[in-house]
Amino acid sequence: MRHVGDPIAAVVAETYEAARDAAEAVVLDIDELPAVIDMKKAVAPDAPLVHEDIGSNLCYDWGFVEENKAAVDAAFEKADHVTTLELVNNRLIPNAMEPRVAVGDYARATGDHTLYTTSQNPHVIRLLMGAFVLGIPEHKLRVVAPDVGGGFGSKIFHYAEEAFVTFAAKALNRPVKWTCQRSESFVSDAHGRDHVTKIQLALDKDGHFQALRTETYANMGAYLSTFAPSVPTWLHGTLMAGNYRTPLIYVNVKAVFTNTVPVDAYRGAGRPEATYQLERVIDKAAREMGIDPLEIRRKNFVTEFPYQTPVAVVYDTGDYNATMDKLVEIADLAGFEARRAESAKNGLLRGLGVNCYIEACGIAPSHLVGQLGARAGLYESATVRVNATGSISVMTGSHSHGQGHETSFAQVVADMIGIPEDMVEIVHGDTANSPMGMGTYGSRSLAVGGSAMVKATEKIIAKARKIAAHLLEASDADIELKDGKFSVAGTDKSVDWAGVTLAAYVPHNYPLEDLEPGLEEISFYDPSNFTYPAGAYACEVEVDPETGRVRIDRFAAADDFGNIVNPMIVTGQVHGGIGQGVGQALLEGAVYDDNGQLLSGSYMDYAMPRADDLPNYVVDHSCQTPCTHNPLGVKGCGEAGAIGSPPAVVNAVIDALNRGGHKVAHIDMPLSPARVWAAMQG
Amino acid sequence: MYAFEIERPKSLADAVAAIGAEEAQFLGGGQTLIPTLKQRLAAPSKLVSLSGIAELKGLRMDDAGRVCIGGGTTHATVAREAAAHYPALAALAAHIGDPAVRNRGTIGGSLANNDPSACYPAAVLASNATIVTSNREIAADDYFEGMFTTALEDGEIVTEVRFPIPQAANYQKFAQPASRFALVGVFVAKYADGVRVAITGASEQGVFRWSEAEAALSKSFDAAAIKGLAADADGLIGDMHGTPAYRAHLIGVLTGRAVTAAAG
Numbered sequence: 001m002r003h004v005g006d007p008i009a010a011v012v013a014e015t016y017e018a019a020r021d022a023a024e025a026v027v028l029d030i031d032e033l034p035a036v037i038d039m040k041k042a043v044a045p046d047a048p049l050v051h052e053d054i055g056s057n058l059c060y061d062w063g064f065v066e067e068n069k070a071a072v073d074a075a076f077e078k079a080d081h082v083t084t085l086e087l088v089n090n091r092l093i094p095n096a097m098e099p100r101v102a103v104g105d106y107a108r109a110t111g112d113h114t115l116y117t118t119s120q121n122p123h124v125i126r127l128l129m130g131a132f133v134l135g136i137p138e139h140k141l142r143v144v145a146p147d148v149g150g151g152f153g154s155k156i157f158h159y160a161e162e163a164f165v166t167f168a169a170k171a172l173n174r175p176v177k178w179t180c181q182r183s184e185s186f187v188s189d190a191h192g193r194d195h196v197t198k199i200q201l202a203l204d205k206d207g208h209f210q211a212l213r214t215e216t217y218a219n220m221g222a223y224l225s226t227f228a229p230s231v232p233t234w235l236h237g238t239l240m241a242g243n244y245r246t247p248l249i250y251v252n253v254k255a256v257f258t259n260t261v262p263v264d265a266y267r268g269a270g271r272p273e274a275t276y277q278l279e280r281v282i283d284k285a286a287r288e289m290g291i292d293p294l295e296i297r298r299k300n301f302v303t304e305f306p307y308q309t310p311v312a313v314v315y316d317t318g319d320y321n322a323t324m325d326k327l328v329e330i331a332d333l334a335g336f337e338a339r340r341a342e343s344a345k346n347g348l349l350r351g352l353g354v355n356c357y358i359e360a361c362g363i364a365p366s367h368l369v370g371q372l373g374a375r376a377g378l379y380e381s382a383t384v385r386v387n388a389t390g391s392i393s394v395m396t397g398s399h400s401h402g403q404g405h406e407t408s409f410a411q412v413v414a415d416m417i418g419i420p421e422d423m424v425e426i427v428h429g430d431t432a433n434s435p436m437g438m439g440t441y442g443s444r445s446l447a448v449g450g451s452a453m454v455k456a457t458e459k460i461i462a463k464a465r466k467i468a469a470h471l472l473e474a475s476d477a478d479i480e481l482k483d484g485k486f487s488v489a490g491t492d493k494s495v496d497w498a499g500v501t502l503a504a505y506v507p508h509n510y511p512l513e514d515l516e517p518g519l520e521e522i523s524f525y526d527p528s529n530f531t532y533p534a535g536a537y538a539c540e541v542e543v544d545p546e547t548g549r550v551r552i553d554r555f556a557a558a559d560d561f562g563n564i565v566n567p568m569i570v571t572g573q574v575h576g577g578i579g580q581g582v583g584q585a586l587l588e589g590a591v592y593d594d595n596g597q598l599l600s601g602s603y604m605d606y607a608m609p610r611a612d613d614l615p616n617y618v619v620d621h622s623c624q625t626p627c628t629h630n631p632l633g634v635k636g637c638g639e640a641g642a643i644g645s646p647p648a649v650v651n652a653v654i655d656a657l658n659r660g661g662h663k664v665a666h667i668d669m670p671l672s673p674a675r676v677w678a679a680m681q682g
Numbered sequence: 683m684y685a686f687e688i689e690r691p692k693s694l695a696d697a698v699a700a701i702g703a704e705e706a707q708f709l710g711g712g713q714t715l716i717p718t719l720k721q722r723l724a725a726p727s728k729l730v731s732l733s734g735i736a737e738l739k740g741l742r743m744d745d746a747g748r749v750c751i752g753g754g755t756t757h758a759t760v761a762r763e764a765a766a767h768y769p770a771l772a773a774l775a776a777h778i779g780d781p782a783v784r785n786r787g788t789i790g791g792s793l794a795n796n797d798p799s800a801c802y803p804a805a806v807l808a809s810n811a812t813i814v815t816s817n818r819e820i821a822a823d824d825y826f827e828g829m830f831t832t833a834l835e836d837g838e839i840v841t842e843v844r845f846p847i848p849q850a851a852n853y854q855k856f857a858q859p860a861s862r863f864a865l866v867g868v869f870v871a872k873y874a875d876g877v878r879v880a881i882t883g884a885s886e887q888g889v890f891r892w893s894e895a896e897a898a899l900s901k902s903f904d905a906a907a908i909k910g911l912a913a914d915a916d917g918l919i920g921d922m923h924g925t926p927a928y929r930a931h932l933i934g935v936l937t938g939r940a941v942t943a944a945a946g
């Protein structure tokens with residue numbers, strides 16, 4: 001066993017209680033070996049090895065961009081000011097509402113396997129488990145992931161229990177079901193974050209960023225989970241430019257094995273880690289140099305697009321001053337001083353934290369991630385099946401586990417044709433129905449999956465236009481589609497949507513010599529670039545100086561998500577993301593003891609944010625610079641709140657303490673009352 | 683859960699008779715025992731439920747002017763019905779757990795369990811309450827014997843808790859962020875013969891009286907009276923939510939706030 005929660009045996013029984021009795025009857029002859037939890041201790045020469053055969057706990061040591069290192073170091077040598085910050089991005093335990101579940105089934109007559117599982121990407125599980133674990137070809141393996149109760153990244157990955165129930169169902173010729181208990185989830189769902197970073201920012205005397213360098217230890221846990229190596233590298237190093245024109249950047253990441261639960265992507269995945277350290281070091285630099293925190297950001301903003309960063313990616317569009325202006329307005333920053341004075345009357349220290357963020361979403365151009373070492377293509381697929389009466393089934397490779405795709409995707413297709421949304425059904429989560437797709441994570445579904453849907457719907461409309469032209473005895477160049485009706489330009493001749501769709505399936509009066517019957521199209525869309533949502537966040541806190549307790553009084557988010565399909569869903573995504581970010585900043589944190597026991601193993605010690613921990617948010621997404629390279633002009637909104645909010649909260653607490661006369665430069669998350677109080681004691 | 687038998691007696695006498703079996707256990711509101719069973723950390727052969735015993739439920743005033751609460755009374759009932767007699771006690775009950783907990787959990791169950799972070803022990807100890815059991819009466823000062831340990835003997839049921847009503851009282855709970863049990867809870871109660879201060883959540887020995895603060899506050903019932911008085915961090919709990927020094931500091935802060943609130 002390499003970590004508490006590492007599966008070593010499985011029991012199948014007729015009932016749940018019998019299975020638990022049998023599992024208890026299994027006698028484990030385990031000798032306790034030395035464990036290593038702390039990453040810096042893990043890379044010391046005499047550390048116990050997590051994997052004896054590797055001979056080191058250092059998984060990789062990654063420099064990015066290696067060719068820039070000398071120039072970065074030289075820039076630091078001659079900088080007017082250097083700000084250094086060491087910080088921890090705390091380990092999080094995902095806690096989706098629904099724990100993981102897997103049911104294996106097997107049909108002996110046909111040799112068909114079916115796995116029902118709580119996955120964010122059933123096709124990926126089919127490929128990974130079928131090809132690389134059990135050796136079952138895709139046409140004999142169906143993976144179904146119906147409504148899933150939240151994922152936040154933790155249900156992207158392939159887990160042992162999925163393979164086991166699939167295997168056991170065949171061995172026993174019975175369906176086999178496994179349901180994770182919450183306490184098992186804590187020690188078996190891949191955790192998130194867990195970086196230890198030293199970041200340095202070099203500035204000229206006016207506060208212009210000259211160079212940035214970072215050294216990060218990234219915890220992999222005891223094994224490499226599905227996407228784990230990419231999180232601290234390509235989802236993190238490439239974001240270190242943030243919203244700023246820093247000409248020289250060097251990122252070093254040391255990935256480390258420890259005797260802990262594997263760490264993998266969790267809402268934001270690498271981008272929250274990048275944003276947090278960058279926005280914290282900027283805040284510290286501003287304080288050290290006596291520059292207003294908004295001003296130092298504004299004077300370094302990228303303002304011309306497209307912008308080639310020194311860390312590989314090209315931002316296609318954005319307007320960071322616009323979101324900052326919007327933030328100043330919606331957060332009522334002008335009223336801060338009056339609110340601060342009011343708090344002071346009550347004996348409380350009020351602070352204001354502001355930060356920006358940028359993320360790379362719409363994951364991802366396949367050729368690019370292939371060059372970077374990924375073993376997956378990251379396109380998305382859609383089949384648009386128009387039925388004879390005009391209703392539409394859209395089979396998507398994206399997966400909805402709380403994102404509301406059923407609503408917003410239907411809007412996209414219905415709007416293109418001009419028919420009511422209830423004529424469009426979104427079908428997802430079953431490899432037997434949908435074309436091979438890559439699933440949902442990385443705020444990719446609308447930007448990539450939605451684009452595939454647009455492409456397929458465009459093919460549908462092109463074909464339907466030809467059918468309409470035939471029915472109306474006109475040239476298809478003269479056919480106009482409006483509000484679900486095809487008409488001949490300049491005439492009153494028209495045929496409605498259902499008339500065309502019925503003709504496609506009852507092709508009596510139909511150009512069969514030129515056109516196949518039927519109306520069903522498929523598209524695979526591979527993006528040419530990432531999308532770059534960005535924004536500016538502000539948080540106001542009150543700190544009780546006697547107890548260290550932090551209360552968030554106000555939170556404002558000004559986001560640029562490009563075009564927006566469904567504002568209510570976008571608002572909900574931002575709300576949820578901020579809730580998770582506040583959770584990370586103030587409450588959540590996995591704690592291990594030196595022997596590898598998870599001390600925060602239940603809700604008695606692992607603090608999830610509750611409604612009364614959160615303020616009423618003010619969110620605005622009216623600043624819109626549409627993405628230039630996908631047909632919807634959308635950027636993605638699922639992770640923004642979780643990326644943008646932790647630095648806002650921490651910046652606000654540090655601001656409150658400093659305004660209250662406590663010279664505190666930094667406190668590591670979660671900012672529990674005990675930690676804040678201890679920092680105030682010096 | 684392991685399999686067990688359950689009995690639901692209607693009277694106290696039947697409950698005492700039913701507990702005879704070796705591995706039998708009383709079941710109050712089940713707020714601690716049920717989760718323990720679900721995690722398979724206990725395996726009683728039989729549970730004797732106290733929920734059906736009418737004589738264990740409800741509040742009454744006795745001739746000595748004490749508010750007397752049946753051992754099987756839920757926190758929600760105390761929050762509602764004690765408010766007119768002993769507002770600080772009602773307020774404490776109103777903030778235990780959440781509505782589901784308050785409508786199942788009982789005062790007798792809480793006191794029998796004596797969780798070191800529970801709220802009720804602080805009220806009982808600060809109020810110098812009397813714990814009445816199926817066998818006898820126990821003074822609060824003799825009842826709490828350490829973390830999860832009380833003077834109760836096997837088969838003994840808390841039937842009633844009698845609270846003398848103070849001139850002024852207040853409970854300050856500083857919630858542990860995850861469980862929202864008391865990281866530190868302070869109950870201050872002022873009686874004609876002096877002030878009592880009971881601390882929960884903080885000590886490895888469970889609830890205790892802060893005698894230095896009691897002495898100071900008995901002379902002057904004002905937060906200023908304990909300024910500069912520091913609780914001893916020795917023997918206090920240190921965990922991921924706070925060091926012993928932090929808990930000691932909170933004891934001082936919360937005691938001051940409780941006095942101010944009670945005096946106001």
